[in-house]
Amino acid sequence: MIDLWNEENLYIVAIAALLPLTAGLVIVQVNPYFALVMRGILGAVAALVYALFGAADVALTEALVGTMLSITLYAIAVRSSLIMRLGIIEPDLPPEDLLQTLRQPLRPYHLRLELVPYPDQESLQAALQDKEVHGICFSPNPEITHIPYEIQTRVPRLYQILSGHLPLETMARLNPTPEFTPTNSL
Amino acid sequence: MIDGLSYGLMIVGLIFWFWGTLPLVGDRSVLFKLHSLSVSDTLGSMSMIAGLLLKIPREWPLLILALISLAIWNTVLGYVLAYCSYRDEDDD
Amino acid sequence: MNGIIIAMLLALLIPIYEAYRDSHIWQKMLAFASIATKTSMMILVVSVLRDDWMIGVVGVLILSVGNAALMLLAHVIKRSDEAGVYEP
Structure with missing residues (x-):
């Protein structure tokens, strides 16, 4: 278990705070294509946070499935339905x-x-x-x-x-x- | 001595990063930003990886792989983004 | 070493702000490309800092595969641009 409030590990808290920030940015997007790009940014940040907490497998899955596959599929879905x-x-x-x-x-x-x-x-x-x-x-x-x-x-x-x-x-x-x-x- | 060199390389990489990323905030055209971003991001990241390589030479296969994939992918990505965004720049 | 990670975090905040601010699709894609490279570099630095091979391998994989997602997305956006004059 990492001691988060130790001064040495404060950077982990700072990086983890990026996750709700980017997630909020996804929500406020109106244009579906902008939201897709923002979802990609959220995926990259999420992979970073997961890797930081030692969950290498989760980070890899987030990058490959959560970011690459889902964004491509959603982009095609948005393109052909709107x-x-x-x-x-x-x-x-x-x-x-x-x-x-x-x-x-x-x-x-x-x-x-x-x-x-x-x-x-x-x-x-x-x-x-x-x-x-x-x-x-x-x-x-x-x-x-x-x-x-x-x-x-x-x-x-x-x-x-x-x-x-x-x-x-x-x-x-x-x-x-x-x-x-x-x-x-x- | 080696330690100082590796820190120096990483700080050079950071300077490259900031130098290339700060123009992103301005209102310049996409191609201008793409140029500064791809040059500085690739060079900065490569110098950072070189610094890491000096710090832990034991993990050299991994870091060399990162170095090569960074050089190739970022160049290709620069070309693809420029090609895809070019038609938009026409009517600006 | 912690200072370097904090500085990288500050460099990461710039493209995030840019992606939020600019309402042009290709400017957002540029910010995305920058963020993808920067986050995987941060993973690599953390892996060396902690001397953890496993995280390092994940960092390298994301570095090389994350860009593929960007290229696919760029092509889909380009094609919807052409077909329907989709103005951002």
């Missing part, structure tokens, strides 16, 4: 400024926008029906409406996020989500 897949028609891509405007309301929620191209209108609608994409963006027949683009999403929460955004509403029409039924739920 995403909005938007179906588009390949030949007439929506203009870049529309996509930039579409990204603005998604940014506070750390959502990425991924474009999924389809050859024509029918397969685009089918993809929305089959839940391959979260939303679709297409230009309707110009004789009926003067608005160049329409956005349709099947997720009510995405409609909620996008509908409050004024610059987007001037550039494209946002169709309301169909009525929530067991068949169109996630």
Whole structure:
């Protein structure tokens, strides 16, 4: 047993105090990617503290599993879940400024926008029906409406996020989500 | 004599550490910080390990392994970080 | 020898503060890289201080493997950067 309050061993107390400090820093992060980097820092400090107290095996496990494996897996999980897949028609891509405007309301929620191209209108609608994409963006027949683009999403929460955004509403029409039924739920 | 030399090497390593880590707090670009950090961290850590090696020559295989892995990994890591962060620096 | 460890601890606090302060993802990654090297060096120094082989082996392993985690994470972040224009 190490005598912690001996003056010789005071540095152990100082280093151990880093553990709650970095753990607190993990908690206050809002952005998921920042939290992952902070978790890596916490893992490095934790391995140091464990090794300091003589638990070499625990320190090694923390470094290999707690830091390396879990961070990589979480990074992939965050990357593939915080995403909005938007179906588009390949030949007439929506203009870049529309996509930039579409990204603005998604940014506070750390959502990425991924474009999924389809050859024509029918397969685009089918993809929305089959839940391959979260939303679709297409230009309707110009004789009926003067608005160049329409956005349709099947997720009510995405409609909620996008509908409050004024610059987007001037550039494209946002169709309301169909009525929530067991068949169109996630 | 050997003891003094090993302490001297470790203190040189510490000076390198502080010299390379203090620019991290400023608002310089990532590549500038990466350069000072990778040079000083690697050199400082290597001189520290050399100091430890003089102190306990009995554990030389372990310390030599640490020396080699430090030199190789930190260089590779510097390259990888620079490569990955480069696209971001473009639009600054 | 205790003084050296205290000085290393002070050097370790700088990147931790930087990681907390800066809200740019690559600056945080740099701080992480610095911390990973510094903690494993501290483990090595402590192992020599206590003349304990076991801790020393762990320090060397963390020194060589800890960087691999950083590279994997860097590549994942780079790819989500490219695909979705993820602005920090």
